Amino acid sequence: MPALDKQDQRVKEANDNGSKAKKSKQNRIYLAVPFEENQKAKELGARWDREASSWYAPSAKVAEKTKQWSVEGKAPAAEETRDPVEEFSDWMRAQGMDLKGQAIMDGRWHRIAIMGEKAKNASYRGHLDAAVPNGMLNNFKATKSEWKFDGVKLSKDEVAKAIEAGKKAQKERADELKQDQEKAAKTAFGIWSNLTKWAEPENCDYLKRKNVLGYGVKLDKDGRMVVPLRDTDLRIHSLQFVGEEKHYLKNGRKEGLFHAIDPKRYLNDKDKPGLGDTIVFAEGYATGASVHKFVRKPTIITFDGGNLVKVAKAMREKFPDITMLFAADDDHHLPLREIPLANMGQEMAREAADAVGGYVVSPPLTKAEKAKGLTDWNDLEKERGTDKAAFQFVMQTRKSLDAEKIKEQELSRSPKKEMSRDLEVA
Secondary structure, three states, X not given: OOOOXXXXXXXXXXXXXXXXXXXXXXXXXXXXOOHHHHHHHHHOOOEEEOOOOEEEEOOHHHHHXXXXXXXXXXXXXXXXXXXXXXXXXXXXXXXXXXXXXXXXXXXXXXXXXXXXOOOOOEEEEEEOOOOOOEEEEEEOOOOEEEEEOOOOOOOHHHHHHHHHHHHHHHHHHHHHHHHHHHHHHHHHHHHHHHOOEEOOOXXXXXXXXXXXXXXXXXXXXXXXXXXXXXXXXXXXXXXEEXXXXXXXXXXXXXXXXXXXXXXXXXXXXXXXXXXXXXXXXXXXXXXXXXXXXXXXXXXXXXXXXXXXXXXXXXXXXXXXXXXXXXXXXXXXXXXHOOOOXXXXXXXXXXXXXXXXXXXXXXXXXXXXXXXXXXXXXXXXXXXXXXXXXXXXXXXXXXXXXXXXXXXXXXXXXXXXXXXXXXXXXX
């Protein structure tokens, strides 16, 4: 018999190994483990077959320990063994979240950090009481994402019962959330009323570090700046505490709320701001305080990009004729991450501007400034000085206004409108 050359030998070995692996899988003792008992099976030595989506016993010893779940023949249906909590947890990690342990799927929002960052700039919630387990991730520097568990197969009756249970649980959560937020609002008002010191650069490290003044913000006993979160009637609903890190009052509402830098109290009288007047929106306090220093206009702090649209719409309803500028952050580093994220600062500012007929004013950062980690107007002020940064803000505002005028002119000269004019002339 002729000797096999090296290539033929490798092919033969691969075929032999494939046959052995196939035979090994055929002889596996698969286990029908309910997902609530997955951890117990794992501790007893069971292993997970990804291809078959099933647990199995890798040895006779483990088979003996796990015989209460053993089944004959092929692997049991995947829905009997898959764990929605584990899948939701894995999905969040795949979205770049720094999740420690398993996700909490209790229908409530939970704050979480993005991988590689210290601050908790995202939140998630998961539901196990719906027809199909599902969840949502709100990345404050990107967009909202949704997840659904696709491994559950229920009968029509089970689906109907699950939907009813889900609706009931949703209403209970909404009622509970409302009660928690109302309690938090009372707590916030009490804390705010009892704070006696106004925050200033002389007594607040944050203001000194950012080189901005304190506008309507107080100081707590720990030296943190305290910022009130108000609605359009200026009622306080919650508080933000700013020190080395930023924290919000537990259970406090944030959605649709803001802080106004408005020392002349223009916004207190809805008849004051009107045609020809301007207000500016910014995500963070330091950015807003820098911009207010540049233009001396009422400035609205929305606390994050995801809140820009809701606050802007509420302010547009109250002040229909005012010009709105959005001092956008430039999160240029996010699209460059290993798991790329959208430039949230730019996208959210554009979305808000489009929603209310406003104008985006972005900091003109150089490559060198981006390399240093600069992202907003406060960074630019500290880097170039107040006068140069203020000049750039005015120039970028004019650029944005001019671009909008050009856009309007182009729209007015569209083929459809040109045809309409021709018909009018005829």
